Amino acid sequence: MKRIVLVSGTSNPKLSSDISKILDVPLVDPQVTKFANGETFCEIEQNVRGADVFIIQSTCAPVNDNLMELLIMIDALKRASAASITAVIPHYGYCRQDRKVSPRTPISAKLVSDLITVAGASRVITMDLHSGQVQGFFNIPFDNIYASPVLVGHIKRELVGDNTIFVSPDAGGVERARHYAKKCKCDIAMIDKRRTGKNVAKAMNIVGDVKGKDCIILDDMIDTAGTLIEACNALKENGAKSVVACATHPVFSGPAIERITKSDALSKVLVTNTIPLSKAAIDSGKIISVSVAEILAKSIHRTFNNDSVSSLFL
Incomplete structure (x- = not known):
């Protein structure tokens, strides 16, 4: 039997809580902590084996900390045998660095997409991408929903x-x-x-x-x-x-x-x-x-049930 699990990152707890209430699904606290030297650690305290997991985490300021936290949570869930891991990223950081604007500069949006994919994400849901072409950087399903x-x-x-x-x-x-x-x-x-x-x-x-x-x-x-x-x-x-x-x-x-x-x-x-x-x-x-909690909750619910997400905006 399919089972949904919501995991809340630390970047936007109020939004995560609102989504949880709308879906009537309890939030799982990933127990994110930092070691004395600044390294991020997390421990998922609930059994997620065989579950469809949705991690809600905006990569907003501090961008690098929140991004690293997202990657570590994905890795922890993958190693805990989750059936699927969807990264729900309401604000997708590094999206503006989508091309080389001058010689010897990075395409950081592509780098971040590779990191999320290699970490173990099965799908990404985000909102109002600054650069729509970033969707093409992923080789996993990607839903760019609209506010x-x-x-x-x-x-x-x-x-x-x-x-x-x-x-x-x-x-x-x-x-x-x-x-x-x-x-x-x-x-x-x-x-x-x-x-x-x-x-x-x-x-x-x-x-x-x-x-x-x-x-x-x-x-x-x-x-x-x-x-x-x-x-x-x-x-x-x-x-x-x-x-x-x-x-x-x-x-x-x-x-x-x-x-x-x-x-x-x-x-x-x-x-x-x-x-x-x-x-x-x-x-x-x-x-x-x-609040965009309701539209994100609907997107999560439709993804979980294999229904159309694009029909929310038609």
Whole structure:
């Protein structure tokens, strides 16, 4: 008889707990600890022999610690004779390093995919990959699910009005903006930007009419928020009435929270809980988090029952 086991990593315990409650399946604590020299150790205290195991672990900051923890948990479960091991990675770290951008640089996204596969994962479930081609780095089944049903629902209820327009922060995000605009029956615009260095970009032109409009900037993640604030300022300078940002992954590195809090151009930021918010982010008053626990739980349940996952988004 098939048996499902949920294992919670340490990166996002609240999300793991919410998924556990929705599925009515108890969480297994992998007993992750560190030796004095910093090495990670875990011990699965429940019998998983012959079970279909789902490990819930975002590879968010500290990225290397959480990634290593994931690999060690997979190895422990493989050696405990689990029938299958699915790595549920709501936020997939290293995804931006998907190609060589200059000579003698690594393709770290490929390296991480090899590590996860060799560790013993049978399948990967993740959400809103920054680079869709990373799916091709794996030789095991890979499901890239979308946060759009959750975000669109909130946007329709709270943000969409007669003058709403969806804005893509760059050319690569136009398809995302078009998808949201179609669901909400709104127009789209695009910001032409130039990247001048790591985490540094300059907004050059606005493609589309944003004068007098309530703008919603869509992206898959917000890292240092430098690009986001630059985009908000450009929209305001072109006559936008208000600017709200929406992203799946609240990475919020370095000065991100300070930039968001101090920005007069940006009124609100809508994100999901693929990465837990820091106290500073919660206290900022501008950041709203919606839960993706239900859609991840449905994906886990359908995977376990060999049902279609893609039908969740059709």
